[in-house]
Amino acid sequence: MKVMKFGGTSVGTPQRMKDVASLITESNEPTFVVLSAMSGTTNSLVEISDYLYKKNPEGANEIINALEKKYLGHMDELFTSDEYKQKGREFLASEFDYLRSFTKDIFTSYEEKSIVAQGEIISTNMMTFYLQEKGINTCLLSALDFMRTDKNSEPDPQYIKKKLKTILQDNEGYQIYLTQGFICRNAYGEIDNLQRGGSDYTASLIGAAIDADEIQIWTDIDGMHNNDPRVVDKTDAVRQLNFEEAAELAYFGAKILHPTCIQPAKYAGIPVRLKNTMDPKAEGTIVDNVIVRGKIKAVAAKDNITAIKIKSSRMLLATGFLRKVFEIFESYQTPIDMIATSEVGVSMSIDNDAHLNDIVNELKKYGTVTVDSDMTIICVVGDLDWSNLGFETLATEALKNIPVRMISYGGSNYNISFLIKGRDKKRALQNLSDMLFNNE
Numbered sequence: 001m002k003v004m005k006f007g008g009t010s011v012g013t014p015q016r017m018k019d020v021a022s023l024i025t026e027s028n029e030p031t032f033v034v035l036s037a038m039s040g041t042t043n044s045l046v047e048i049s050d051y052l053y054k055k056n057p058e059g060a061n062e063i064i065n066a067l068e069k070k071y072l073g074h075m076d077e078l079f080t081s082d083e084y085k086q087k088g089r090e091f092l093a094s095e096f097d098y099l100r101s102f103t104k105d106i107f108t109s110y111e112e113k114s115i116v117a118q119g120e121i122i123s124t125n126m127m128t129f130y131l132q133e134k135g136i137n138t139c140l141l142s143a144l145d146f147m148r149t150d151k152n153s154e155p156d157p158q159y160i161k162k163k164l165k166t167i168l169q170d171n172e173g174y175q176i177y178l179t180q181g182f183i184c185r186n187a188y189g190e191i192d193n194l195q196r197g198g199s200d201y202t203a204s205l206i207g208a209a210i211d212a213d214e215i216q217i218w219t220d221i222d223g224m225h226n227n228d229p230r231v232v233d234k235t236d237a238v239r240q241l242n243f244e245e246a247a248e249l250a251y252f253g254a255k256i257l258h259p260t261c262i263q264p265a266k267y268a269g270i271p272v273r274l275k276n277t278m279d280p281k282a283e284g285t286i287v288d289n290v291i292v293r294g295k296i297k298a299v300a301a302k303d304n305i306t307a308i309k310i311k312s313s314r315m316l317l318a319t320g321f322l323r324k325v326f327e328i329f330e331s332y333q334t335p336i337d338m339i340a341t342s343e344v345g346v347s348m349s350i351d352n353d354a355h356l357n358d359i360v361n362e363l364k365k366y367g368t369v370t371v372d373s374d375m376t377i378i379c380v381v382g383d384l385d386w387s388n389l390g391f392e393t394l395a396t397e398a399l400k401n402i403p404v405r406m407i408s409y410g411g412s413n414y415n416i417s418f419l420i421k422g423r424d425k426k427r428a429l430q431n432l433s434d435m436l437f438n439n440e
Contacts, residue, residue, distance in 0.1 A: 006020050023277070305350070385413045
């Protein structure tokens, strides 16, 4: 069985839902399908919640009414029979009555998560009705029945696997198994969500739980490109990536895939294929455990980076200095992207400056602190083992006319990273493409 995940853009209109239905029913083999909310829906649900936090039920009801009108307009376009048009309307009536029920009571984060979850619930029910109208043997499974996080808000893979096995045994013989992405229950049984990676994470967790043959992530882009096509001329789709390479690219700015979501697939050894719903025949990108030696695959960029340097003569031979520095960042729950050290100083980069002033004030206890804002991390990914002579030289040669604040090399066998000023990003990415890919 394969797992197919479709994002909000892929199911953003009734016609696109029909196109997805054609894709998932091409094979007669059982298929597990994960759907996101229709594009724009989650934003509307968050806006409804925002009004309710502000104790403005009139504002919330206005958004609810507009969203209901939009969905009711989809019924005639999606369904052909009066029976299923009526089923769709009755379902939407109950859904939007449920949303209106939140305008009368106390509103907390628990209610917000219940509201936001309705986007995926609506899209999967609409798709189920459409498939059933077409005579496709379809089973809608609620993600709230098997997708659960533990007390640390991390997915509980053993629970997910056990519950899914039982659910599938109780529902044998269907062609399509449909469920919601993103949403789950937490360790206390409350409606929650997976946050990082969203529906991609759901697909990866399901794939690992059922030992799928392949996990397909369908978006509106033809796989992962070797550079940012919005910034750089002449980019190409990368046809194969190792899991480690894909994680590096995703972490450092390649938006098509969240770095967390591929971990379950990686550990289970299940390939992840990135496909384009707008061009289903395109090959896309396969992410697996295969390592292609001696090849640089792609470049990515991560914006809005802040660099912090702490210089201290007292650091010389001072035991525990780095520990104290790292503890400051940990206390403010601020992860570090890059780090470089010398005998008298340490430089770090962060992508979250919410607690920057507090962090700087704490660091000043241990030395002189300087801060550089509006920086960008440029990440070059591929087989960058230190034994590959000259590979790092190609990257540095491409950036010879661009000021580099920091370089990180050796922490990973798949990545060399450069910290530069944000205004130099476009020139740096183009130079790297010209040096690494366009000369081949």
